Amino acid sequence: MLEFRGITKHYSWRQEPAITDVTLSVSPGEVLGLVGLNGAGKTTSLRVACGVALATNGDVEVDGFSILRRKAEASRLIGWVPEQPVHDASARVASLVHYYSDIAGGVLPARGEELLREWGMEEFRRKRFRELSLGYKRRLAVVVASLTGPRYFLLDEPFNGLDPVAMVQFRKWIVTAKEEGRGIILSSHVLREVQSLCDRIAVIHHGRILSTMTAAELATSVHKEVTVVLDRVDPGARTLLEKFGTVTLAGNTITVRGREINPGTVSASLMKAGYIVQRLTSGESDLEEQFLRLVGETS
């Protein structure tokens, strides 16, 4: 199991800590989503977990190995895929893979080549890192992270900036890794991706974990909204719609927000009461809105 134990990280004593007392865990074969707004502390949490940054307080244990005291052993079990992979810009892809293989130790030279093939990067072997697109830079990051065959992967915003093909490839890879029994922490602020891939979701805000929930729990917390334009708006229409959720009025337009709203039911109820529905739209609130609500509830 990969466990965060009360991690606090100060980058500067003049500033607030980037993360405070973060406690999390992920088991082999589980995908944990770490969701939060930009600057919430997702990246810092992952950097500390893989040993790139040192925790000011707390520790991360990977199958019993402390990232602080037994870093080599702990890091061998972790693969880190940063959001913006940075390598020597002028180095060629193949030489980077060989270099990291040598540093990691115990990695067969053929392993890097095999991973490059798996990720469709064989033809990019002679390319310099700076010549790669973001999608291929991230593929290379996965190759590097996979060199030691880690039991856990830390993926920082893996879908940001990817084209649809790359997104599908990454999604499939995550599912496969999970099926192989690897534990994954996936940070993201794209709720839909997190919902579809994660078994559990931790919400982080201002460097603190606000809540941890299962995917099912999150689904029920998602607010849906239905907006209708009626021929007339009177107190009866408002009373009728308040049965479905919170109502907001703007002229002839009424917006209803709630956890269990079915646009068809709303429409049928209005028509049955004699209202003419001139237009009806429906949608889900995105993660940012969810967070605004969560933060509002917290404060």
Next chain:
Amino acid sequence: MRPLLRDIIRVVRHPAVVLVLVLLALSGASAFQLTGSTVVQLTSPVGTYAAISYNYSNAYHFNILTYTGTPSSPEVVAGASVDLEFYLSNGTGQSLGGVRGVTGSQGFLTLAWNSAPCQCDVQFNVTTPNSELLGTSLMKFPAPQDLTGLFGVISTVPTGVFLSKPLFVVAFVDSSGKVPAGTSLSYCIPTAEANGTVSCPVQDLGPVTSGLQAFPTLQSLSLSDSQNMQFNLTGPGGVSLYTEQFQYGNLDPKNVMETLTAAGLTAGVQTMSFLVAFAGAMIGYVGYARDRLNGTLEPVLALPITRSRLLLTRYASAVLISVSGSIIAATILLFTVAHIQGDNLPAPLWLGLPTAFALEGAAFVGLSFFAAHLTKSSTLLLVVLILLTAAMTLLWVPVVSVLAQLGRLPVDLSTPATQSAVAGWSPAQSSISIVGLIVLNYNGEGPYLLPAITNVGVLAALVLAWVAIPIALAWLLFRFRD
């Protein structure tokens, strides 16, 4: 071993490192030209005549030697009466009035100035006693067009007999070469008194009336080889124009050649010590600081390697490159000097100079590693490095003071040479100069530093500390505060 080799290859292939290593190697071969030191080599039917110079901050010192045979085994042949003619010219070989002089077949001279240097050149002519020109060489000085205050002393010193020939004095006040009325010359010879003090009674040599003048009084003097002599030139109104103290060593041809070798080495070492420091800092930057500052160290940190091992590997690879470059450059310098001078360099030189440069390079590699933890900007790194060097220099002075108070100074500070080596430079430079000069066993100015070592253990600890402290600090920050 493989990570170390990978790191070495990674750093050595970087264009900036290639450039700095090439510069370092070239500096060994071109040290003379880079520092302005000049070797003038004259040949004539009766032998080879060499006039070799090296420069200081405000004076040119010439060592003049005429000899037959080869530079490695020079001989003054009896009867080979050849004069070396010296005068200042206007740059085209034309003499500036009143400054032509015959110095004899062997000796040395000093040119110095109190104010601005002159736009003039020094012409060396080798002539027979019948003024038949055998060889000539013109040495150009890049300086403003102003002769005011130029002053020179020419002495001739045949082997083993001091001042048996006239001493000439050249004093310029303007471009016409006139000496101002009222100019006079005096000298004194420091003498140790019975009570341990040193007195130097002034002897007046009379007025200086021409640009080139002999003083017969000096011919009657007899000084031992190592005795000092001080000359004072006084201008109108008793104003002191120039004071020069000479310490005459044993000027047999072989000793003169050794002095000349020291001159060449001094010039080369000065240039190279700067380049070695720069190369060390650059290699440290490419090997570690750059990766740390732009984030490319992070993917390595995420791999199964401890922070200590990562830093050690990076440091070892950078130091190996720096040390190899330094040793190669120092060896090239020694070969260059040995080739040009035709001198057999002493064995300790071959060990001492490369060792000194290797230590200097390692110190600056460590400094670069440390500096990377004090800034987040590559552009500020150079500033931080300079500030660190300055801070360590400031630290060096109190360390020397404390050691002096405790009576544990590693060297005797009673001579100017040891003072400048220990007290005046940065720590890295001091360690280099101490190690280098001690092993070299001479520094061109004398006295030799080897007898000046008073505590080898403290000396070794100091030198190692200056190399080890920066990397130790970098390790502490990287291991515990990153």
